[in-house]
Each structure stands twice: as C-alpha cells, then as structure tokens.
Amino acid sequence: MSRIIYCNHCGRELAVSDRVLSTNCRWCNQRVAVQDQYINHYHAGTNIETAGSIVIAEHGHVRARLQANNLEVQGSGQVYGSVIAREKVTIDAEANLLGDVTAARLEVRPGAHLRGFYRIGSAKK
Ligand SMILES: [Zn+2]
Numbered sequence: 001m002s003r004i005i006y007c008n009h010c011g012r013e014l015a016v017s018d019r020v021l022s023t024n025c026r027w028c029n030q031r032v033a034v035q036d037q038y039i040n041h042y043h044a045g046t047n048i049e050t051a052g053s054i055v056i057a058e059h060g061h062v063r064a065r066l067q068a069n070n071l072e073v074q075g076s077g078q079v080y081g082s083v084i085a086r087e088k089v090t091i092d093a094e095a096n097l098l099g100d101v102t103a104a105r106l107e108v109r110p111g112a113h114l115r116g117f118y119r120i121g122s123a124k125k
Pocket residue numbers: 007008009010011012025026027028029030
C-alpha cells in the first residue's frame with residue numbers, strides 16, 4: 001500500500017509506501033520524515049518535522065518548533081514553540097500551547113490554554 005504525503009520542504013506531493021520511515025523528496029531532494037511521532041516526555045531543542053502526525057500526550061512537554069500533517073495535544077500536554085500543520089491541529093481541554101500556529105483546521109476543546117498568533121484556513125487563499 002502507498003499513500004500520498006507532502007514534502008515538508010517544498011510542499012509537493014510524494015507517493016510513499018506505508019512502511020517507510022523517511023524518504024528523499026523527488027522534487028527538492030531533501031530528506032522527508034514520514035513516521036508519526038508520539039511524545040509523552042520532556043523534549044527540548046530539536047525541531048520535529050514529519051509528513052505524518054505528531055501527538056503530544058498527557059505527560060508530553062515540548063519546547064521546539066513542530067511541523068507535521070496533523071498535530072494533537074492531548075490531556076495536559078504542553079507545547080512551547082511554533083506549530084505548522086498542513087491539515088489539523090487538535091488541542092485538548094487541559095492542554096497548553098504557547099506559540100504561533102499555522103494550520104488548515106483547528107479544533108480546541110473548552111478550557112485549553114493558548115497564547116500566540118493563529119493563522120487558520122487553506123494556505124492557497
Ligand atoms: Zn521537496
């Protein structure tokens with residue numbers, strides 16, 4: 001099985017096998033991480049970029065820039081840093097997200113703590 005992903009670097013479409021963890025973009029030749037990231041610990045420094053999804057779980061505390069297709073902050077997960085999601089950002093009721101957010105769609109449950117500049121909607125407009 002293969003699926004369509006979008007290059008983090010140039011934004012163009014790539015077809016990849018379900019099983020690969022990373023690939024080289026056939027358009028810009030840069031490495032594109034494809035695997036989903038699940039973070040339930042303290043993570044600081046290294047930016048996380050994937051053409052898959054990033055989940056910051058209940059005990060996750062991230063201080064880094066995040067870029068993914070989808071991002072979800074669960075439970076009382078915390079994110080300090082800017083977020084770019086090609087598709088959707090989901091923020092749970094107890095979560096903290098301090099940083100600028102760019103996404104096509106946003107879902108925030110009542111009670112979440114947010115601070116930053118939000119740019120939501122299709123990037124094509
Ligand atoms: Zn590319």
